[in-house]
Amino acid sequence: MATRRGFIGSASGIGTAALLGYSASPSAADTPVAGEVGAVAVTPQQAKDSIFAVNAGMRSNYATLKAELIKHLSPVIVVQNDAKGGRFTLVTDAGQESVNPVAETFELAKSIAHVPLGLFSVLASYLADKIPNLPNAGRMDAHDLVMVAFNDDKSSAWITPLKAYATTLTTARRNLAAAGLPAALTTSCGNILDGALKFINTSVQTKVFDMASFEAFSASVYPDIRVNMEHAAQAQIAGVQQIMKTWRTKVGEAAWADLYCVVLSQWTTSVLNQNTIIIKDCMNAAKVATHLIDLPGLETPKDPIFTALDNLARIVQDNIAAEMVFPKDTKVADALKGNQDLLSDEILIQLGGSGATAATAKAAPAYNTLSEGMCPVRK
Template identity: 85%
Template sequence: MATRRGFIGSASGISTAALLGYSASPSAADSPLTDTTSAAAASATQQQAKDSIFAVNAGMRSNYATLKAELVKHLSPVIVVQNDAKGGRFTLVTANGQESVNPVAETFELAKSIAHVPLGCFSVIASYLADKIPNLPNADRIDPHDLLLVAFNDDKSTAWIEPLQAYAATLTTARKNLPAAGLPAALTASCGNILDAALKFINASVQAKVFDMKSFEDFSGSVYPDIRVNMEHAAQAQIKGVQDTMKTWRAKVGEAAWADLYCVVLSQWTTSVLNQNTIIIKDCMNAAKVATHLIDLPGLETPKDPIFTALDNLARIVQDNIAAEMVFPKDTKVADALKGKEDLLSDEILIQLGGSGAVTTQSAPTYNTLSEGMCPVRK
């Protein structure tokens, strides 16, 4: 199988046109414009002329897609991570095939399940909240317009009672069975505290047939220390499971191949910055290549074929890395735009809109922007 490096080496011996699938066409000197060709060009309609120009880009896209589809077959080694409720499904892709595991212990999902109880209650009552912000410690952090959008039902309605009671029945069963789950003592205690507080809030609200943001925040705030305990246990389970799997696969593929490993983490937009699996994985990779080989791929929904989606996007990234340097050898800034997340026209648009032509956006810190050794999660 041709390696990525071998592909690049062989490409250097052929013309760019041949590499992209075009055959060489005669030069102007070899094919001088005759009166006949001039007449043919003159007879073309404006739309025909435009269509012939559009066809140039269509040809590029066709050739680009063909190269990408073939490149997918040569991507190795790659680890694809699908974030899910179980801590992530990991797939190792090599020249010999694929293997998938869910490496995180059940403690992860169990701890998060109970930690999500306040969010479960909120999801039932949110649309019935009054659309006025009460005197809360964090009142200035709540957008009044966003609250109005969420609180779309009549706050005098009691239609929330039945679904909240149904959720309470689920919580009651979990509380009854909690001791038999075999969880660590500290986790059992924190889960019990969260369930007890939730049931107390629900019972009081149902009995009074009313609730407000203040009563809910009193409940959710009271269980925050217990949620932190659950988060601690979930994180421990995830770190151990992921690190153990990465060590196993590293030994399997060998150090030489592991040095060029790509990891693609599929996530939702809301968890694409400081994604939990991304944080763990980066310390298991070649430190010199983490910035370019550890790729967060956020989306709206889980794709139907996550592995193909990851590899298809990775192939685009890999071939753009090479195309950037070969297509724009005289402008490294534009080459970097093609290799990265910028649109090639972004600088020109900024210039024409009166900007400096340099993108300066403030964003949350990521594993690539933190100082060496700094913990990405501040307490």
């Protein structure tokens, strides 16, 4: 759904207007000449285009301001969540520096902890499309299951990819001792790999699997997965805290107090993202709510740093615009500053919405003293 924050791309001001198909200002032919009586006759479409051009001009000006503002954002830390625990980039007036601060233990522990999901990904499409008799059966959506179990549950086509994955697991099991992991982590990884290989061998030999047998396997290795999670979390906390401490010393306390952190993540991990949890305790507590920004997306952008700074520039300029464009209505200003669409309250009112947002909207005062029909922003 298009929102206020989504309609402006990274194009230049002139490029934005051209992309939209009309200029940011009316043509000379559509502009009345001083001293003429009445306006120049225009068609309805020309009239509409001249109105559209007003918004194109706004977008052009907005994009120009944003492009220039990006150059002045400092200090900023951009976090790209990845398999290594996150790539951190510090942006200051002096330039950029990037590092993966988390020890390899993080990735190694998570790699083995993901084995049950790896098995499930091979088998899922061959499941029967009926909810199985599992302890959490009531939590499953029947239609979701039908969409995931799209292959014939009588087929044995899953055997070949499962055996291929078993080869990978076997190699990892054989080499595990040489990886130099902590003793407890080595033991838990061995248990997970052994349990997975046993499940695969039984399933391949009998040419049969079901969710009951898979659940028995996953339950048997769950305590070991928790051990792996513990080691991964310890490695990530230590690495992130250390790089934040190092960079805090580098930029100085005064600059650090105004630090922005932008965490790029996928939607599925954007709530209680692990790096966000760790970072917030390393920032100025008074500004965490506004300066620690989770930016979820669908896939990793081609230019993560630009994407983060581009979105941060929008946020920063909206923060200032909100208080200057709507200084008499703090509720509208808050909407412009946040991730709420400015029209959301009005839509809730017209749809008969209830709850705090709609109730607050109905009680909010008009922005200025014009009559209600003339007010540019009605709440």
